[in-house]
Amino acid sequence: MNGNGTKRHTMIAWMEDKPGVLNRVASLFRRRNFNIESLAVGHSETPGISRMTFVVNGTDRVMRQVQTQLFKLIEVTRVEDVSGQDAISRELALIRVKADSETRSEVMQIVDIFRARIVHVDMDSVIIQVVGKENQVDSLIQLLSNFGILEMTRTGRVAMVRGAGVAVDTAVSANGNQ
Amino acid sequence: MSEIKTGGQIIWESLMNEGVEVVFGLPGGAILPTYDDLAKYEYPIHHVLVTHEQGASHMADGYARATGRVGVCIATSGPGATNLITGLATAYMDSVPIMAFTGQVPTSLLGRDGFQEADVQGISLPVTKHNYLITDIRDLPAAIKEAFYIARTGRPGPVLIDVAKDVQQDSMPFTYPETINLPGYNPNLNAPDPAAVSRAARLINEAERPLIISGQGVSIAHAEAELRQLAEKTNIPVATSLLGIGTFPGNHALSISWGGMHGEAYTNFAIQECDVMLAVGARLDDRLTGAFETFAPKAKIIHIDIDPAEMGKNITIDTPVVGDALLALRAMLPQVEPNEHPAWLEQIAEWKSETGHRDILTQETDELVAPYIMRSLWHATDEGDATIVTDVGQHQMWEAQYYYHTKTRSLLTSGGLGTMGYGLPAAIGAQMGKPDEEVWVVAGDGGFQMTMVELSTIMQERLPIKIAIINNGFLGMVRQWQDVFYNKRHAGTPLFNPDFVKLAEAYGIHGRAVTSQAEAYEAIKEAQAHDGPFLLDFQVEEFTNVYPMVAPGKSNADMIRRPAPAMPQGGEE
Numbered sequence: 148m149n150g151n152g153t154k155r156h157t158m159i160a161w162m163e164d165k166p167g168v169l170n171r172v173a174s175l176f177r178r179r180n181f182n183i184e185s186l187a188v189g190h191s192e193t194p195g196i197s198r199m200t201f202v203v204n205g206t207d208r209v210m211r212q213v214q215t216q217l218f219k220l221i222e223v224t225r226v227e228d229v230s231g232q233d234a235i236s237r238e239l240a241l242i243r244v245k246a247d248s249e250t251r252s253e254v255m256q257i258v259d260i261f262r263a264r265i266v267h268v269d270m271d272s273v274i275i276q277v278v279g280k281e282n283q284v285d286s287l288i289q290l291l292s293n294f295g296i297l298e299m300t301r302t303g304r305v306a307m308v309r310g311a312g313v314a315v316d317t318a319v320s321a322n323g324n325q
Numbered sequence: 326m327s328e329i330k331t332g333g334q335i336i337w338e339s340l341m342n343e344g345v346e347v348v349f350g351l352p353g354g355a356i357l358p359t360y361d362d363l364a365k366y367e368y369p370i371h372h373v374l375v376t377h378e379q380g381a382s383h384m385a386d387g388y389a390r391a392t393g394r395v396g397v398c399i400a401t402s403g404p405g406a407t408n409l410i411t412g413l414a415t416a417y418m419d420s421v422p423i424m425a426f427t428g429q430v431p432t433s434l435l436g437r438d439g440f441q442e443a444d445v446q447g448i449s450l451p452v453t454k455h456n457y458l459i460t461d462i463r464d465l466p467a468a469i470k471e472a473f474y475i476a477r478t479g480r481p482g483p484v485l486i487d488v489a490k491d492v493q494q495d496s497m498p499f500t501y502p503e504t505i506n507l508p509g510y511n512p513n514l515n516a517p518d519p520a521a522v523s524r525a526a527r528l529i530n531e532a533e534r535p536l537i538i539s540g541q542g543v544s545i546a547h548a549e550a551e552l553r554q555l556a557e558k559t560n561i562p563v564a565t566s567l568l569g570i571g572t573f574p575g576n577h578a579l580s581i582s583w584g585g586m587h588g589e590a591y592t593n594f595a596i597q598e599c600d601v602m603l604a605v606g607a608r609l610d611d612r613l614t615g616a617f618e619t620f621a622p623k624a625k626i627i628h629i630d631i632d633p634a635e636m637g638k639n640i641t642i643d644t645p646v647v648g649d650a651l652l653a654l655r656a657m658l659p660q661v662e663p664n665e666h667p668a669w670l671e672q673i674a675e676w677k678s679e680t681g682h683r684d685i686l687t688q689e690t691d692e693l694v695a696p697y698i699m700r701s702l703w704h705a706t707d708e709g710d711a712t713i714v715t716d717v718g719q720h721q722m723w724e725a726q727y728y729y730h731t732k733t734r735s736l737l738t739s740g741g742l743g744t745m746g747y748g749l750p751a752a753i754g755a756q757m758g759k760p761d762e763e764v765w766v767v768a769g770d771g772g773f774q775m776t777m778v779e780l781s782t783i784m785q786e787r788l789p790i791k792i793a794i795i796n797n798g799f800l801g802m803v804r805q806w807q808d809v810f811y812n813k814r815h816a817g818t819p820l821f822n823p824d825f826v827k828l829a830e831a832y833g834i835h836g837r838a839v840t841s842q843a844e845a846y847e848a849i850k851e852a853q854a855h856d857g858p859f860l861l862d863f864q865v866e867e868f869t870n871v872y873p874m875v876a877p878g879k880s881n882a883d884m885i886r887r888p889a890p891a892m893p894q895g896g897e898e
Binding site: 170224 | 446447450451454455458475507508509510632633634636637638
């Protein structure tokens with residue numbers, strides 16, 4: 148819980164993979180004044196259906212609005228708030244860090260501790276790939292910043308609920324759609 | 326066996342399949358192939374040529390609101406399409422089913438800033454329920470089928486199809502699709518949750534001071550009769566939203582007018598004092614509620630709406646009932662018990678009587694004021710037997726206050742977007758949809774001038790529309806806000822007007838200026854008796870303002886009232 152009754156929520160939305168659908172989602176977030184912290188989108192297990200994970204900050208009223216307004220988009224087939232559920236969430240980051248013959252081994256130790264990987268080595272830098280929870284990625288980045296981060300890209304959070312499926316009562320599905 | 330058809334032919338044949346009889350539009354380069362196919366088909370659908378594309382989208386809107394059918398407009402690419410946008414936004418805010426077809430530059434030019442190219446899909450995205458850009462003729466038939474379905478089902482709204490010019494010229498074997506494949510769109514046609522309905526009925530049965538707010542959703546769902554049955558069975562007074570006017574007869578004993586910023590004082594008192602509110606198909610916007618947190622503070626609120634996103638959007642709801650208003654009311658009817666509420670109804674009657682004493686019509690004045698004109702119009706139209714299409718501003722509020730609407734869909738007005746210029750073109754659409762109806766435009770002198778170019782469309786189509794301009798020489802409602810909130814500094818609100826009667830004459834339309842109360846009723850009768858369109862220029866008292874008035878962000882209980890008769894003029898304001 149943040150100040151003024153707002154919370155960070157992780158939501159998953161499934162949508163038809165059609166041109167412009169990302170534009171519709173982005174336009175909705177903007178005009179409804181939803182506060183999106185991260186957004187990751189890619190293919191789902193179903194051909195033709197994309198899966199979007201996004202993190203949004205707001206009150207319960209805003210969360211309900213995010214779900215119901217998003218679901219009104221014609222191409223959106225399902226929206227789910229997984230925050231209260233037992234979900235696995237991960238983020239991937241690629242980080243290029245300064246590392247020469249003097250510092251490389253220290254960098255490699257840190258990479259080991261975080262179960263990250265060095266995926267490319269140059270004379271004066273390495274590229275590190277890390278997959279983990281956001282706070283783990285944050286910690287790694289903080290440590291690596293001591294060596295000098297030259298370049299970085301993060302995917303934003305993706306999430307999946309443990310167990311057989313999703314709790315139906317939190318999903319806005321094709322019933323009650325407008 | 327499917328015949329080979331061009332894209333343009335596919336558009337017209339699809340419209341015929343959807344039962345479309347009239348389209349409103351204006352041609353241009355990128356939509357020419359489609360217009361050419363209309364000529365080749367020998368005009369199976371009547372095309373109303375408009376003067377400006379904004380008129381086309383408002384006409385489609387007026388047609389849709391008056392008839393309940395989907396209104397269709399058509400325009401070329403670039404400026405033609407952008408001119409439609411105000412009408413699309415108007416229809417989107419008020420949940421009106423319209424279809425817009427726009428031409429787009431050929432696919433070979435798309436994205437290259439071609440002549441009259443605009444990103445119409447992008448521009449229209451936030452003001453349509455859905456939209457399409459068609460760059461392959463094979464996608465066209467399904468898109469049209471889907472678009473009509475989306476526009477008229479669930480919570481209705483505008484849908485736009487942008488068709489590249491070469492797609493209109495291309496051809497393919499065509500049969501109009503019979504099925505729709507929209508996995509993400511299943512409008513809620515089922516009855517609402519029975520548990521929610523029972524909870525709602527229980528609340529109503531236990532209420533001591535119940536109130537119904539009837540919104541436009543009641544007419545969209547064709548639930549007027551059920552709403553009336555429920556009100557009469559339980560003896561619950563019915564207020565409407567602005568767009569809900571006409572969903573419950575304005576002269577019914579249980580009618581308590583409409584509430585909100587310029588609602589009658591007794592209506593707002595009832596809203597603020599009720600202990601259970603049943604809101605049906607009304608989205609509870611800020612003009613109705615005043616400051617959200619102050620709205621109906623003593624009430625448990627039941628909200629019936631087909632759009633789940635409306636539940637709790639503005640107002641905290643005790644019992645949400647998501648679903649079609651007709652099905653919800655039908656389910657509720659057998660569960661509500663007959664009731665009397667004598668003390669509550671008596672309290673409302675007292676408020677109403679007190680409100681009546683302050684009514685501008687009970688004051689001694691010889692001035693020509695809009696409330697008098699609106700009441701005269703009501704009498705002259707057999708007490709409500711007409712469709713009134715207003716523009717936006719003071720006259721709109723006076724119309725809503727002083728014309729008792731007894732028929733559903735008899736007031737067409739831009740409520741959500743508040744679009745000045747809506748009235749005249751929307752009236753043309755309404756008259757096209759209901760040729761035998763008496764249709765009146767009530768417009769201010771400001772808004773009328775925004776779209777008065779459509780007077781030529783009235784003559785072109787030989788429509789007998791009657792026009793009442795409430796002419797006070799100001800952008801009146803803006804002036805009113807300056808009077809109340811900006812220390813009477815009238816920046817940009819005094820108008821330099823043409824002679825409206827001469828203007829009408831230039832179009833071949835008869836007209837008459839009216840300057841006194843004494844001649845108002847007779848002038849209305851003259852307009853009615855005239856065979857054809859007629860314009861009345863009511864030159865009203867300049868500085869009359871609309872009361873009551875709830876300042877934005879204030880509670881409905883906190884109204885600027887009309888002065889009580891015992892007080893000196895303006896004493897309370």
